[in-house]
Amino acid sequence: xxxxxxxxxxxxxxxxxxxxxxxxxxxxxxxxxxxxxxxxxxxxxxxxxxxxxxxxxxxxxxxxxxxxxxxxxxxxxxxxxxxxxxxxxxxxxxxxxxxxxxxxxxxxxxxxxxxxxxxxxxxxxxxxxxxxxxxxxxxxxxxxxxxxxxxxxxxxxxxxxxxxxxxxxxxxxxxxxxxxxxxxxxxxxxxxxxxxxxxxxxxxxxxxxxxxxxxxxxxxxxxxxxxxxxxxxxxxxxxxxxxxxxxxxxxxxxxxxxxxxxxxxxxxxxxxxxxxxxxxxxxxxxxxxxxxxxxxxxxxxxxxxxxxxxxxxxxxxxxxxxxxxxxxxxxxxxxxxxxxxxxxxxxxxxxxxxxxxxxxxxxxxxxxxxxxxxxxxxxxxxxxxxxxxxxxxxxxxxxxxxxxxxxxxxxxxxxxxxxxxxxxxxxxx
Amino acid sequence: xxxxxxxxxxxxxxxxxxxxxxxxxxxxxxxxxxxxxxxxxxxxxxxxxxxxxxxxxxxxxxxxxxxxxxxxxxxxxxxxxxxxxxxxxxxxxxxxxxxxxxxxxxxxxxxxxxxxxxxxxxxxxxxxxxxxxxxxxxxxxxxxxxxxxxxxxxxxxxxxxxxxxxxxxxxxxxxxxxxxxxxxxxxxxxxxxxxxxxxxxxxxxxxxxxxxxxxxxxxxxxxxxxxxxxxxxxxxxxxxxxxxxxxxxxxxxxxxxxxxxxxxxxxxxxxxxxxxxxxxxxxxxxxxxxxxxxxxxxxxxxxxxxxxxxxxxxxxxxxxxxxxxxxxxxxxxxxxxxxxxxxxxxxxxxxxxxxxxxxxxxxxxxxxxxxxxxxxxxxxxxxxxxxxxxxxxxxxxxxxxxxxxxxxxxxxxxxxxxxxxxxxxxxxxxxxxxxxxxxxxxxxxxxxxxxxxxxxxxxxxxxxxxxxxxxxxxxxxxxxxxxxxxxxxxxxxxxxxxxxxxxxxxxxxxxxxxxxxxxxxxxxxxxxxxxxxxxxxxxxxxxxxxxxxxxxxxxxxxxxxxxxxx
Numbered sequence: 005x006x007x008x009x010x011x012x013x014x015x016x017x018x019x020x021x022x023x024x025x026x027x028x029x030x031x032x033x034x035x036x037x038x039x040x041x042x043x044x045x046x047x048x049x050x051x052x053x054x055x056x057x058x059x060x061x062x063x064x065x066x067x068x069x070x071x072x073x074x075x076x077x078x079x080x081x082x083x084x085x086x087x088x089x090x091x092x093x094x095x096x097x098x099x100x101x102x103x104x105x106x107x108x109x110x111x112x113x114x115x116x117x118x119x120x121x122x123x124x125x126x127x128x129x130x131x132x133x134x135x136x137x138x139x140x141x142x143x144x145x146x147x148x149x150x151x152x153x154x155x156x157x158x159x160x161x162x163x164x165x166x167x168x169x170x171x172x173x174x175x176x177x178x179x180x181x182x183x184x185x186x187x188x189x190x191x192x193x194x195x196x197x198x199x200x201x202x203x204x205x206x207x208x209x210x211x212x213x214x215x216x217x218x219x220x221x222x223x224x225x226x227x228x229x230x231x232x233x234x235x236x237x238x239x240x241x242x243x244x245x246x247x248x249x250x251x252x253x254x255x256x257x258x259x260x261x262x263x264x265x266x267x268x269x270x271x272x273x274x275x276x277x278x279x280x281x282x283x284x285x286x287x288x289x290x291x292x293x294x295x296x297x298x299x300x301x302x303x304x305x306x307x308x309x310x311x312x313x314x315x316x317x318x319x320x321x322x323x324x325x326x327x328x329x330x331x332x333x334x335x336x337x338x339x340x341x342x343x344x345x346x347x348x349x350x351x352x353x354x355x356x357x358x359x360x361x362x363x364x365x366x367x368x369x370x371x372x373x374x375x376x377x378x379x380x381x382x383x384x385x386x387x388x389x390x391x392x393x394x395x396x397x398x399x400x401x402x403x404x405x406x407x408x409x410x411x412x413x414x415x416x417x418x419x420x421x422x423x424x425x426x427x428x429x430x431x432x433x
Numbered sequence: 434x435x436x437x438x439x440x441x442x443x444x445x446x447x448x449x450x451x452x453x454x455x456x457x458x459x460x461x462x463x464x465x466x467x468x469x470x471x472x473x474x475x476x477x478x479x480x481x482x483x484x485x486x487x488x489x490x491x492x493x494x495x496x497x498x499x500x501x502x503x504x505x506x507x508x509x510x511x512x513x514x515x516x517x518x519x520x521x522x523x524x525x526x527x528x529x530x531x532x533x534x535x536x537x538x539x540x541x542x543x544x545x546x547x548x549x550x551x552x553x554x555x556x557x558x559x560x561x562x563x564x565x566x567x568x569x570x571x572x573x574x575x576x577x578x579x580x581x582x583x584x585x586x587x588x589x590x591x592x593x594x595x596x597x598x599x600x601x602x603x604x605x606x607x608x609x610x611x612x613x614x615x616x617x618x619x620x621x622x623x624x625x626x627x628x629x630x631x632x633x634x635x636x637x638x639x640x641x642x643x644x645x646x647x648x649x650x651x652x653x654x655x656x657x658x659x660x661x662x663x664x665x666x667x668x669x670x671x672x673x674x675x676x677x678x679x680x681x682x683x684x685x686x687x688x689x690x691x692x693x694x695x696x697x698x699x700x701x702x703x704x705x706x707x708x709x710x711x712x713x714x715x716x717x718x719x720x721x722x723x724x725x726x727x728x729x730x731x732x733x734x735x736x737x738x739x740x741x742x743x744x745x746x747x748x749x750x751x752x753x754x755x756x757x758x759x760x761x762x763x764x765x766x767x768x769x770x771x772x773x774x775x776x777x778x779x780x781x782x783x784x785x786x787x788x789x790x791x792x793x794x795x796x797x798x799x800x801x802x803x804x805x806x807x808x809x810x811x812x813x814x815x816x817x818x819x820x821x822x823x824x825x826x827x828x829x830x831x832x833x834x835x836x837x838x839x840x841x842x843x844x845x846x847x848x849x850x851x852x853x854x855x856x857x858x859x860x861x862x863x864x865x866x867x868x869x870x871x872x873x874x875x876x877x878x879x880x881x882x883x884x885x886x887x888x889x890x891x892x893x894x895x896x897x898x899x900x901x902x903x904x905x906x907x908x909x910x911x912x913x914x915x916x917x918x919x920x921x922x923x924x925x926x927x928x929x930x931x932x933x934x935x936x937x938x939x940x941x942x943x944x945x946x947x948x949x950x951x952x953x954x955x956x957x958x959x960x961x962x963x964x965x966x967x968x969x970x971x972x973x974x975x976x977x978x979x980x981x982x983x984x985x986x987x988x989x990x991x992x993x994x995x996x997x998x999x
Binding site for chain 1: 469470471759761801802803804805806807808872873876877878881882885893894895934935944947948951952953954955958962973974977978981982985988989994995997998
């Protein structure tokens, strides 16, 4: 698309706030579900493009898979079979997630993606974060549009007595595009895990003992005080410590370090609706597995970090008594190619699995194993089973209970996938 | 008779320099970490060390509002001496502010749209408010469009040193004359300017010189002239209450003239014609009382006397030091910098150019202990950020939009604690006079969050909204002018060097890289994207991706404590 035509085609977007005003009153009145108001969504972004075929492994496709990705394929004996399944299993480093699956705290949705996958990291990430299709360019995020309706005029007049908490919190990075509303970001970023502890403890990284360092120390100290919502974040952190013994050593698992903060804030009573955390390094073009030892390597380490972190997080929430308030979701900008490359890695591909974790959604396996043809080429990709935006719609509707008009503002034209993710508890496992 | 009786009454109550407490919100001022011990080896000897990027940027950060790519490239071709030749050239007079405030609902009955209002009667008061805002906006415009000259930073220096407040003067004609006087004297003569300001009409109103008569003396200006403008209150300044009273008696008789014809008036009937005797601090000087129009000449004698006292030169050099270098003046600096600089000022009959040249070309100025230690004042932050990123402001053919944008900047500056022509009190802004925190007075949890909100909006894709427009940084253009923006490491090291005097360490650079290249992506992902954009800048997809990444990147940098320093 050309820039000039883009400007014209986005004109209706500029009118969105006006349209929203008309719906706001009605949606507020219908907000009677107090339970839903206290619910939290935690988004875990796996950055770089996760290889779904080595994460959720279709054992019934092994003959063709062996041809396609012999140098990286996990030996079938090592695959962790999912409870009540003989044909689908996890990567061997995902023992923790296997336990969660068996305990009905994990849902696995296979084949999530979108039509005409864009294989640029940047573009595909923006598609997932904004909730657009492959052709449309949006500059605000799906969570941002959702929260913009819950927090009218944000940040003007916030925090206030009715909404004392940040609408969304990003841990470990700058504010994600997903949290960008039509005009401003609907949340705050704790750019590093250490910045959170600096803020809550009033400490800061000391600059050198020079006049410039002296002023820098002063500014760093003030920066702790300045973050909007400092007071509520501090008091939440003071009210709750982490309880789980399953967390790995600090500094050894970036995702666990971030989720620890999320658990502490939720436990401490913060009513923030959405948290975003991330795990980096999934762009495994080379060295995805160790040569000759496909159960080891970069990807194995990442999946182990992911599994360990989620298990510890849910354990922590359980010990705090908050397990029923929290839903988690993992996603990645795309999957990877069916065929591996010569450097024991995989190149950018299309769909992949999405995990939901928690106690309140329906657990189990959704979707089917993909069929791997005997004639896969370098360019072959997995077919899409679910549009990622329809999964977003399930969550918004089933978890947050948003109205149809709010849905129309958040994900125009999208309906929830035909999945009973939030039906009265009927687990498939 | 004055028509501004109520406002004038207020100014009598507050304008006397008695209010030294800042009235901006001081929410949660944190305790300052303990002071730094410095070891000095440098003095006013001419700097002869390396002349590279960090020295050039240091000089320009202290001399201009922000440093654009063009500024840096221009000075990179000059040595220090030639750079100072350029910087020490006084800018020419500017066209005066105009009526850009007429709207359907508000029309100036005297001044047509696009014409200057500087000679029009300032009433009723809502009209005067429009014009005062016009003046403040116009002044911001001058700073944005500044020459590569110290003129604008020195004009602001004078407005801090010889402060009046528009809201206390309440006559936009006088406010304009005052600002124009400061600007035309920016690189002029300290003594001449103090003499001019003493009978400047804005100053007469601000410090009650107009109310000071033989029968009812008012000491306000006579005191501040000594306490704040000249000899100051340093350890060796020993002027007495008798000196204040004598100065006040000398200054009796001046008035700003009738509202309809505002010419400066000396009224001999109001002048105290007795002799005025000064203390030993002023060498027991007696200024002979004169009657008739000659009484005005006593004011010149008073200024001559005050400037014969060496404390005046020293006090002034300390103010310059705190404006251009750092606030903490220890014994070493007093002896090796302030004292010799005062000699230069006196030898040059109070011309400021030789003093500025000596200071800015000194070893001491370029001492690494003096680099990056100034907390930017709000004007430096806002105007500097816009200049640094070369914001495209509306052309002079659209004055209504131009003034609207400048006025929005005035509004944001007020929120950050530094509205132009409104120093906090007669001592100026506390950042340059209030111990022990000095610059740190700019920052509290309230003003810091406004600073962040302002830069967040400037770097956002929507920009900082004004009534009908927006002020937006051109992040792509700024990046494009780096030596090789397709290389993420170079992009980060060069842009941070330009934007902050403080070195970002490896850990911070790695974080910055994770913004441009999320998820530990390889460098080539950015290189390919940048090259794709450059091959077809009209392609929306790559443009938008580049802009998203750069918006997050610069938004983050501009929020950093490091970016608050110059």
